[in-house]
Amino acid sequence: MTCVMAIANQKGGVGKTTTAINLGAALAAKGKRVLLVDCDAQGNASSGLGVRVANADATLYGFLRHDVPAPLQQPMDSLPLWVLPSNPTLAAAEWELAVQSGGETVLAHKMDGIRQDFDVVLLDCPPSLGLLTLNSLCAARSVLIPLQCEYFAMEGLTLLLETIRKIRMRWNPELRVQGIVLTMFDRRNNLCHQVAMEVRRHLGGRVLKTMIPRNVRLSECPSHGLPITVYDKHSAGARAYMALADELLETEHCGG
Ligand SMILES: Nc1ncnc2c1ncn2[C@@H]1O[C@H](COP(=O)(O)OP(=O)(O)O)[C@@H](O)[C@H]1O
Numbered sequence: 324m325t326c327v328m329a330i331a332n333q334k335g336g337v338g339k340t341t342t343a344i345n346l347g348a349a350l351a352a353k354g355k356r357v358l359l360v361d362c363d364a365q366g367n368a369s370s371g372l373g374v375r376v377a378n379a380d381a382t383l384y385g386f387l388r389h390d391v392p393a394p395l396q397q398p399m400d401s402l403p404l405w406v407l408p409s410n411p412t413l414a415a416a417e418w419e420l421a422v423q424s425g426g427e428t429v430l431a432h433k434m435d436g437i438r439q440d441f442d443v444v445l446l447d448c449p450p451s452l453g454l455l456t457l458n459s460l461c462a463a464r465s466v467l468i469p470l471q472c473e474y475f476a477m478e479g480l481t482l483l484l485e486t487i488r489k490i491r492m493r494w495n496p497e498l499r500v501q502g503i504v505l506t507m508f509d510r511r512n513n514l515c516h517q518v519a520m521e522v523r524r525h526l527g528g529r530v531l532k533t534m535i536p537r538n539v540r541l542s543e544c545p546s547h548g549l550p551i552t553v554y555d556k557h558s559a560g561a562r563a564y565m566a567l568a569d570e571l572l573e574t575e576h577c578g579g
C-alpha cells in the first residue's frame with residue numbers, strides 16, 4: 324500500500340521543505356517510487372529540485388482546480404522521484420477552496436487517481452494551518468512533524484496535534500502521527516541538547532531516533548536544484564536523511 328505522508332508544522336523555517344526534498348530523494352535512492360507534492364505556493368520543493376513552472380495548469384493549482392491530468396515531472400532520469408510542482412498561483416487556491424463545498428478533501432479525491440503508481444507520496448505543507456495544509460492532512464495517512472532544535476521548538480505543537488485530532492474525527496479517521504523529527508541539530512550547541520532532551524521528555528516515543536544535523540551542504544543544495552543525496556552524498560546531511568528513510572521504512576506503516 325502506498326505510504327502517503329504529510330510533512331507539516333505551521334511554523335515556517337523548521338525544515339519541512341528540506342525534509343520533503345531530501346527524504347524523498349533518499350527513499351528514491353533506496354529504490355522506492357516517490358512522488359513529492361509541493362503544497363506550498365512558495366514552490367520551494369519544486370525549485371529546490373530544479374523544477375520551475377510558469378503555466379498554472381502544469382502545477383498543483385491546475386490539478387486541483389481544473390480537469391487536467393496530474394502534471395508530474397521527473398527532475399533526474401536516474402532517480403525514481405517525481406514532483407507535482409507549485410508556483411505562486413497556488414495562493415489563490417486557498418480561498419477558492421474555502422468557498423467550494425467539500426473544499427478540504429479535493430486533494431484527497433484527486434490523489435485517488437495517482438497514488439497507486441507510487442510507493443511513497445510526500446506532501447510538503449505550507450507554514451500555516453490553512454486549507455492547503457488541511458487538504459494535505461485529509462489526503463495523508465500519516466504526518467511527519469519536523470521540529471527545529473531551538474528555544475521555542477514546541478510552541479504551536481499542541482495546536483498542531485489538536486488539529487490532527489480534529490481532522491481524524493471529522494474527515495480522516497486513519498490519520499496518525501508518523502513521528503517528530505528534530506532538525507538543524509547542532510551538537511556543539513548546549514541549547515540544542517537541552518531542547519532535544521526536553522522534547523523527548525514530553526513526547527517520548529513519538530520522537531524519531533534520527534536527528535537531522537545543521538549542515539551547510541543542506542542549505543546549499545536547493546540553489547543547485549539538487550537533493551543532498553546527489554549534491555554531496557557523503558555529507559552529514561545526506562547520511563542523516565538516508566538514516567531517516569531507513570527508520571521510516573522499518574515502521575509497519577511505510578515498510579514493505
Ligand atoms: N539541517 C539543516 N541544516 C542547515 N540548514 C537547513 C537545514 N534544514 C533547513 N535548513 C535551511 O533552513 C531554511 C528553512 O528550511 P525549510 O526546509 O525551507 O523550512 P520550512 O519548509 O519549514 O519553511 C532554508 O534556508 C534551509 O536551507
Ligand SMILES: [Mg+2]
Nearest residue numbers: 339340363367
Ligand atoms: Mg517550506
